[in-house]
Amino acid sequence: NAGVMQNPRHLVRRRGQEARLRCSPMKGHSHVYWYRQLPEEGLKFMVYLQKENIIDESGMPKERFSAEFPKEGPSILRIQQVVRGDSAAYFCASSPDRVGEQFFGPGTRLTVL
Amino acid sequence: QQPVQSPQAVILREGEDAVINCSSSKALYSVHWYRQKHGEAPVFLMILLKGGEQKGHDKISASFNEKKQQSSLYLTASQLSYSGTYFCLIQGAQKLVFGQGTRLTINP
Numbered sequence: 716n717a718g719v720m721q722n723p724r725h726l727v728r729r730r731g732q733e734a735r736l737r738c739s740p741m742k743g744h745s746h747v748y749w750y751r752q753l754p755e756e757g758l759k760f761m762v763y764l765q766k767e768n769i770i771d772e773s774g775m776p777k778e779r780f781s782a783e784f785p786k787e788g789p790s791i792l793r794i795q796q797v798v799r800g801d802s803a804a805y806f807c808a809s810s811p812d813r814v815g816e817q818f819f820g821p822g823t824r825l826t827v828l
Numbered sequence: 829q830q831p832v833q834s835p836q837a838v839i840l841r842e843g844e845d846a847v848i849n850c851s852s853s854k855a856l857y858s859v860h861w862y863r864q865k866h867g868e869a870p871v872f873l874m875i876l877l878k879g880g881e882q883k884g885h886d887k888i889s890a891s892f893n894e895k896k897q898q899s900s901l902y903l904t905a906s907q908l909s910y911s912g913t914y915f916c917l918i919q920g921a922q923k924l925v926f927g928q929g930t931r932l933t934i935n936p
Binding site for chain 2: 748750756757758759760763771773806808814815816817818819820821822
């Protein structure tokens with residue numbers, strides 16, 4: 716059973732471009748969470764999705780950021796018109812239910828030039 | 829609101845014990861504990877779902893005091909591999925919030 720997969724592992728974008736981060740949860744997991752981590756800081760919750768539904772997006776900036784988890788395929792975190800402040804590690808995690816342990820992917824390190 | 833972890837950092841010699849606390853100002857439904865090594869993803873340690881629950885494996889255990897709205901992680905006879913940053917993740921009223929982390933350094 717493969718773990719949580721994220722790609723790309725590293726992403727470099729220039730200011731104003733779009734960044735698309737992908738997360739494939741563990742097999743059998745229908746709950747996906749996205750977190751952002753700035754260097755030397757803790758993890759900040761962004762959004763929680765269950766297949767085709769956004770359950771809680773209270774941690775996600777209202778502009779430029781969006782997330783989806785379609786019926787087929789990976790979950791996508793999309794950042795439009797990136798700015799330097801978006802540079803961070805973005806982790807996704809999956810779990811089999813709402814209260815269970817979360818399994819983290821290796822993260823995508825986004826650098827905005 | 830972000831739970832408060834204490835201490836923020838601790839340095840131990842191999843074989844010593846440590847306690848890391850996680851306190852919330854709001855009612856908790858569950859508490860998770862994770863360890864993250866530098867440059868890596870967080871790794872799940874354990875989850876406590878009920879007030880008063882205690883869990884443990886190997887030399888790492890945790891307790892959850894629902895009334896005090898806090899959880900404690902106990903590391904006994906620490907090993908070099910225990911080094912890393914420990915985070916609690918609290919769940920209350922559908923909100924998920926990580927603590928700011930406790931950096932643990934184990935020296936030989």
